[in-house]
Amino acid sequence: MSLLRKSRLILMAFSLALGAAIISQAVFMAEAVQRIFVEKASFSSIMLILGILLAVMALRTWLTYGNGKVGLHMAARAKTAMRGKVLQNLTEASMFSSLQGQTGGKVSVALDAVDEADSYFSQYMPRMMEASIIPILILVVAFTLHANTGWILLCTAPFIPLFMILVGLQTKNKSEEKYEQLAAFSGTFLDSLQGLVTLKIFGRASRQQQEIERSSLGYRDSTMSILKIAFTNTFMLEAIVMLSIGIVALELAIQLLVYKSMTFHTAFLLLLLVPEFYSLLKNTGTAFHSGRTSMGAIRKVEQMLEETEQTSEKGSDQKLQPAGISSLQEDIGALHPSLSTVPPFIELKNIQFHYAPGSFELETGQMSIQPGEKIAIVGKSGSGKTTLLNLISGLLQPTSGEVHMNGRPLMLTPEADWFKQVSYITQHPYIFAGTLAENIAIGAGNDVSHADIEKAAERAGLASLIAQLDQGLDTPVGEGGRGLSGGEKQRLALARAFLKQPSIILFDEPTVGLDLRTEQILQRSIASLSQDATMITVAHRLYTIQQADQIWFMSDGILADSGTHQELLERVPAYAEMVQIQRTGGIA
Ligand code: ADP
Numbered sequence: 001m002s003l004l005r006k007s008r009l010i011l012m013a014f015s016l017a018l019g020a021a022i023i024s025q026a027v028f029m030a031e032a033v034q035r036i037f038v039e040k041a042s043f044s045s046i047m048l049i050l051g052i053l054l055a056v057m058a059l060r061t062w063l064t065y066g067n068g069k070v071g072l073h074m075a076a077r078a079k080t081a082m083r084g085k086v087l088q089n090l091t092e093a094s095m096f097s098s099l100q101g102q103t104g105g106k107v108s109v110a111l112d113a114v115d116e117a118d119s120y121f122s123q124y125m126p127r128m129m130e131a132s133i134i135p136i137l138i139l140v141v142a143f144t145l146h147a148n149t150g151w152i153l154l155c156t157a158p159f160i161p162l163f164m165i166l167v168g169l170q171t172k173n174k175s176e177e178k179y180e181q182l183a184a185f186s187g188t189f190l191d192s193l194q195g196l197v198t199l200k201i202f203g204r205a206s207r208q209q210q211e212i213e214r215s216s217l218g219y220r221d222s223t224m225s226i227l228k229i230a231f232t233n234t235f236m237l238e239a240i241v242m243l244s245i246g247i248v249a250l251e252l253a254i255q256l257l258v259y260k261s262m263t264f265h266t267a268f269l270l271l272l273l274v275p276e277f278y279s280l281l282k283n284t285g286t287a288f289h290s291g292r293t294s295m296g297a298i299r300k301v302e303q304m305l306e307e308t309e310q311t312s313e314k315g316s317d318q319k320l321q322p323a324g325i326s327s328l329q330e331d332i333g334a335l336h337p338s339l340s341t342v343p344p345f346i347e348l349k350n351i352q353f354h355y356a357p358g359s360f361e362l363e364t365g366q367m368s369i370q371p372g373e374k375i376a377i378v379g380k381s382g383s384g385k386t387t388l389l390n391l392i393s394g395l396l397q398p399t400s401g402e403v404h405m406n407g408r409p410l411m412l413t414p415e416a417d418w419f420k421q422v423s424y425i426t427q428h429p430y431i432f433a434g435t436l437a438e439n440i441a442i443g444a445g446n447d448v449s450h451a452d453i454e455k456a457a458e459r460a461g462l463a464s465l466i467a468q469l470d471q472g473l474d475t476p477v478g479e480g481g482r483g484l485s486g487g488e489k490q491r492l493a494l495a496r497a498f499l500k501q502p503s504i505i506l507f508d509e510p511t512v513g514l515d516l517r518t519e520q521i522l523q524r525s526i527a528s529l530s531q532d533a534t535m536i537t538v539a540h541r542l543y544t545i546q547q548a549d550q551i552w553f554m555s556d557g558i559l560a561d562s563g564t565h566q567e568l569l570e571r572v573p574a575y576a577e578m579v580q581i582q583r584t585g586g587i588a
Helices: 002-038 043-092 103-116 118-145 147-156 159-194 196-201 205-259 264-312 323-335 385-393 415-420 436-441 450-459 463-468 486-500 516-529 542-547 565-571 573-583
Strands: 346-354 361-363 366-369 374-379 400-405 422-425 504-508 534-538 550-555 558-563
Touching: 002 043, 002 118, 002 264, 043 103, 043 118, 043 264, 103 118, 103 159, 103 264, 118 147, 118 264, 147 205, 147 264, 159 196, 159 205, 159 264, 196 205, 205 264, 346 385, 361 385, 361 558, 374 385, 374 542, 374 573, 385 422, 385 504, 385 534, 385 550, 415 422, 422 486, 436 450, 436 486, 450 463, 450 486, 450 516, 486 516, 504 516, 542 573, 550 565, 550 573, 558 565, 565 573
Parallel strands: 374 534, 374 550, 422 504, 504 534
Antiparallel strands: 346 361, 346 366, 346 400, 550 558
């Protein structure tokens, strides 16, 4: 903030100096013309004046350049700060808010809208500063030299800002509309690119093409309507300025020729200053227009920040956690240095959750998990198993009730500390554009050796794949790299977990049928990984279910019953039925 104020002060100083330079330039120009044409002085006698005139012109150019430069610096700083904030906001947002909205739309705001904000600082601010200082200086000079000119300037000048405000108000809504169009366009484009294969398979590619065409035309139209307003705006401004200069010139001519009440020097000086006066006000018009467009963009960025903050409210740990509690947690952490390596005692205290009021409701009642226990969550598709796993992981926050770790509410534990001890292996692990080694290394801190990564890869059953690859662990994977099969992705996720050595493993077991060998590798790796950890699995395999210490049976969002495999078989007919379907080859 103080940096912005400093920049404003510099802008003000530059504008004042620029005003002085503009007036001096006119004064010396009028003086030179007076001496040459009226007094018929010799060229050598006005050499000094011409020299000073040149110096003042150079100074004026330098000051204009300086003003622009300060604006550019301000814009660069503001854009860096805005992008930083947007990125921070997106990375710190809860999983729930990350899932909302289109990725393309977010990208468009983070890149294009921030870029568009540039002209507010680089154009609007310097021009506005100039316009609020220099015309006043010129007005003072005009009133001092010839009050009539001063009055004409004073009476005609308000038409320019008045006109600008009217047009500005129109473009403001238009430019906000334009941003909505652009975000929608980017979103449709990115979604279509990402889902191109699906679209082709379902024969929807051409329909999507039409959709892209429709939204790009929408964007074109809103851009064109802004440009239309901008062009009309410029034309009208020019007309007003020409008319006003004409009135001043007419008045000066009458004074000079008819009433002979004025010297040529004064009249000429005023005639030089008047266009400067209007041109400054006119520049403000253009700056005002681009400023408005930028404000639309800035508002869009702010809106996005607000939206992610609102949806993150329940998820963002930083927000929920008062500073005092955070330091308390640090103290507790210091008292229990082994906190992250020993599995905690987990309790679910009457958790209730819904994504939106009136939709799917989840309820758990009172549940507890002893350190090192193996839990299998089972139930039909859509019964809320993944949602429950996300609630235990802290990625989603309960609507009511609490998850407790070692007797303390999970939401009081700093997110970073908590995620240090958890590995979450989802059904579709995300593979980043980078090498295999880099992708495994994100499982741990920065201080992992190549040997550690290799060992983790080996324990996860990736050794044979790596041996086949020319570049081994350095093979690029993910976007633009080598593709990986579903089983290989799962193993990569396991390698991340081996490197991390978590005390809690959350595992969303793949529903897709893996080949027998991959199954065996996964089972063996999971078993070895979970030796010293609590393991909570959304289970689809009978083997996993049978191995579990406790099975939680979910039905329509309710954690209906829990117990061992035998207990549930005897007690819950729906469970017995589900197991029967499993046996005969179906999946839950
Ligand atoms: P399961 O893992 O048992 O198949 P889920 O936990 O994925 O079930 O989903 C439970 C219910 O919540 C389903 O009705 C699903 O449509 C709904 N649901 C899942 N994710 C979201 C979300 N991000 N927003 C709204 N509803 C969701």
